[in-house]
Amino acid sequence: MNKILVGILVTGAAVAAGYAAVKLLKGKDSQPDYDDDIYDYPDPYDTDESIDFEINDDSAVKDLAEDAADKAEDIIDDVKDAASDVAEDIKDAAEDIADDFK
DSSP, rough: OOOHHHHHHHHHHHHHHHHHHHHHHHHHSSOOSSSSGGGSSTTTTOOOOOOOOOOOOOOHHHHHHHHHHHHHHHHHHHHHHHHHHHHHHHEEEHHHHHHTTO
8 A cells, every 4th residue: 555655656746846847948938839819808899790691592591491391291201101110010019919818
């Protein structure tokens, strides 16, 4: 147990010495490697009102609506097929159970 504790202490000391060495080599006045400007608040005077988010193309809206309707129909068909398969499986299982009781 003592060997484990000594190993942990030696490892901690090595990490601390390495951290101190990096700080000394890097220097106190060195600049960070990242640009601190990305963390600034947005400029309140930067008002770009030329951005328009409205969809003015009626054909695009109609195409999207048709695509959504087609996908909904496909989903409904898939659900109907799955329901009929489940109903057939239940019917077969009920027949098997009835045959077992004969």
